[in-house]
Amino acid sequence: MLVNATNMLLKARDGHYAVGQFNINNLEWTKSILLTAQEMNSPVILGVSEGAGKYMTGFKTVAAMVKAMDESLGITVPVALHLDHGTYEGAKACVAAGFTSIMFDGSHYSIDENVAKTTELVALAHDHGLSIEAEVGSIGGEEDGVIGMGEVADPAECAKIAALGIDFLAAGIGNIHGKYPANWKGLDFVALDKIHNATDNIPLVLHGGTGIPDEMIKKAISLGVSKINVNTECQLSFADATRKYIEAGKDLEGKGFDPRKLLAPGAEAIKATVREKIELFGSANKA
Numbered sequence: 712m713l714v715n716a717t718n719m720l721l722k723a724r725d726g727h728y729a730v731g732q733f734n735i736n737n738l739e740w741t742k743s744i745l746l747t748a749q750e751m752n753s754p755v756i757l758g759v760s761e762g763a764g765k766y767m768t769g770f771k772t773v774a775a776m777v778k779a780m781d782e783s784l785g786i787t788v789p790v791a792l793h794l795d796h797g798t799y800e801g802a803k804a805c806v807a808a809g810f811t812s813i814m815f816d817g818s819h820y821s822i823d824e825n826v827a828k829t830t831e832l833v834a835l836a837h838d839h840g841l842s843i844e845a846e847v848g849s850i851g852g853e854e855d856g857v858i859g860m861g862e863v864a865d866p867a868e869c870a871k872i873a874a875l876g877i878d879f880l881a882a883g884i885g886n887i888h889g890k891y892p893a894n895w896k897g898l899d900f901v902a903l904d905k906i907h908n909a910t911d912n913i914p915l916v917l918h919g920g921t922g923i924p925d926e927m928i929k930k931a932i933s934l935g936v937s938k939i940n941v942n943t944e945c946q947l948s949f950a951d952a953t954r955k956y957i958e959a960g961k962d963l964e965g966k967g968f969d970p971r972k973l974l975a976p977g978a979e980a981i982k983a984t985v986r987e988k989i990e991l992f993g994s995a996n997k998a
């Protein structure tokens with residue numbers, strides 16, 4: 712059932728669990744995530760980056776595929792179709808394409824420009840019934856082989872953005888996209904606590920969910936995190952299962968080269984990863 716993400720995240724905040732956002736790249740990803748959420752009776756958020764949107768030939772294609780699949784699989788748990796790290800233009804395009812939720816990532820703008828653009832997009836999103844996430848403090852990650860450690864968000868800036876009427880807030884607390892380097896210092900819980908206290912109990916979002924130790928995930932949830940984004944981990948499990956299938960020569964046996972067979976182990980691996988995260992985040996049976 713396609714819905715925006717507002718109520719599922721308010722429920723998660725009040726129930727002290729988090730809803731997983733799992734990024735999609737194609738039909739297999741979407742199907743695996745929807746089926747697992749349904750099987751576990753969990754709400755779920757399908758994240759679409761602008762790059763993945765382009766790969767799937769545009770946001771309209773993505774929205775049409777997700778809507779049709781949600782119906783044809785008979786999905787009854789709440790599902791939000793969410794733009795991940797959207798630009799100003801991308802956010803507008805997703806509203807027009809029929810997404811149910813958007814993220815505007817204005818973290819690289821000055822705080823004043825972030826406020827101005829977020830304000831405009833809050834009105835647009837809410838006029839169309841969508842939920843909206845904004846970001847303060849950049850999330851680290853790999854760029855051209857260099858891993859940036861990310862920037863811890865300023866609680867006062869978080870308060871400014873949270874007060875604009877957004878539905879949930881992503882704040883950098885030392886989290887990083889992709890694999891965490893060996894010298895990573897961990898999440899900054901002092902900053903998270905300050906941000907939580909400064910933002911009027913707005914549901915908080917933790918990006919870079921791949922590879923964060925379980926105890927840190929649980930502590931983050933206890934400090935107001937209600938949405939956790941996972942992308943790389945599904946990609947790694949898909950790649951690993953596909954490699955094993957090919958290295959075992961299964962594609963050379965019978966009709967093992969048929970894409971429906973070749974992609975099946977990867978699709979099963981995504982399901983296992985999503986299942987594990989739903990358990991850890993505590994959203995099973997919360998649909």
Ligand code: G3H
Pocket residue numbers: 734758795796887888889890917918919920921940941942943944
């Ligand atoms: O916005 C997407 C996420 O923050 C995913 O991060 O690839 O490190 O799991 P990840």
Ligand code: ZN
Pocket residue numbers: 796850888918919940
């Ligand atoms: Zn992210």
